Amino acid sequence: MQTVTAYLDYLCPFAWRGLELVQVAAPQLGLDLELRHFSLEQGNHRANAGLPRNAPVWKLVEQPLEGPRALRAFLASHAARQQGKTAHLRFALELFRLRHQDQRELGDDETLVDAVSRAGLDLERFMADLEDEEGRRIELGRDLEAAGELAVFGTPTFVLPSGDAAYFRFTQLTTEPELAVNLWELYTAVLHNGAHIETIKRPRK
Numbered sequence: 001m002q003t004v005t006a007y008l009d010y011l012c013p014f015a016w017r018g019l020e021l022v023q024v025a026a027p028q029l030g031l032d033l034e035l036r037h038f039s040l041e042q043g044n045h046r047a048n049a050g051l052p053r054n055a056p057v058w059k060l061v062e063q064p065l066e067g068p069r070a071l072r073a074f075l076a077s078h079a080a081r082q083q084g085k086t087a088h089l090r091f092a093l094e095l096f097r098l099r100h101q102d103q104r105e106l107g108d109d110e111t112l113v114d115a116v117s118r119a120g121l122d123l124e125r126f127m128a129d130l131e132d133e134e135g136r137r138i139e140l141g142r143d144l145e146a147a148g149e150l151a152v153f154g155t156p157t158f159v160l161p162s163g164d165a166a167y168f169r170f171t172q173l174t175t176e177p178e179l180a181v182n183l184w185e186l187y188t189a190v191l192h193n194g195a196h197i198e199t200i201k202r203p204r205k
Contacts (some may be wrong), residue, residue: 004031005159007038007143007152008092010073010106014169016096018156021170023089024180034085035092037077037140038147038155041068054148061141065107065133072107075136076115079129083121090119164191 006022008015019035026033039060042048047058065072073095080091095115098104104111116126130136150157150165159165168187174180190197 001030001032002161003034004161005034005036007036007147007150007155007157007159009038009040009070009155010077010092010095010099011040011070012155013100015155016100017170017173018158018168019093019096021174021180022158022184023093024175024177025184028177028181029184032085033089035077035081035088036146037074037143038152038157039068039070039074039144040155041070042144043153052148053151053153054145056148059141060144061137070106072112074140075133076112076126076130078136078139079126079132080116080119080121081139082129083125087119087121091115091121094118158187160188160191162192164188166191 004022004026006019008019010016022031023033025031042056042058042060043053045056045058048056051057060068060071060074063071065075077088077092077095081088095106095111098111098115098118099106104114112130113123116123147157150159152165152167154167154169156169157165157167166187170183174183190200
């Protein structure tokens with residue numbers, strides 16, 4: 001198995017599509033997914049404009065729960081992570097689907113409980129882990145610091161076993177296994193290509 005690290009933000013529909021794609025392709029390609037978090041709100045905050053990615057002055061983990069839109073979702077994601085990597089992936093997928101398919105509010109208690117239920121997690125344990133807010137904020141802070149060291153700027157950003165990392169976005173949801181594998185292999189081929197292609201971007205009308 002080869003570990004691929006995915007930096008995600010639950011606010012981002014492209015992060016959802018990217019995670020759906022790679023989790024479909026992973027079994028056929030022998031990939032082990034590790035989910036980590038990057039905050040678009042922190043990355044794009046005006047107080048951090050012009051600063052190095054690894055030196056923000058406005059930090060998500062220092063904000064009140066009722067502030068940033070995604071903070072509680074991130075903390076909930078870390079609570080789910082306490083039940084193991086597989087459980088965390090299932091929870092992340094269900095929370096993304098609730099947000100971007102069903103248009104549910106991310107920080108809403110009912111949304112989080114539904115994500116736990118759909119993912120088959122232990123709800124009592126999840127709620128207890130979520131109540132340890134300080135512990136979850138520390139874990140989230142580590143994710144955001146790691147993202148800063150990599151200079152992550154958008155989601156999804158995938159870090160390959162080779163150490164190559166890049167952000168990419170698909171406009172269409174891809175859940176058909178053969179197509180998902182083909183798209184993932186195309187993405188990784190671009191990263192590994194000796195031409196060192198950095199940006200491919202279509203014009204938008």
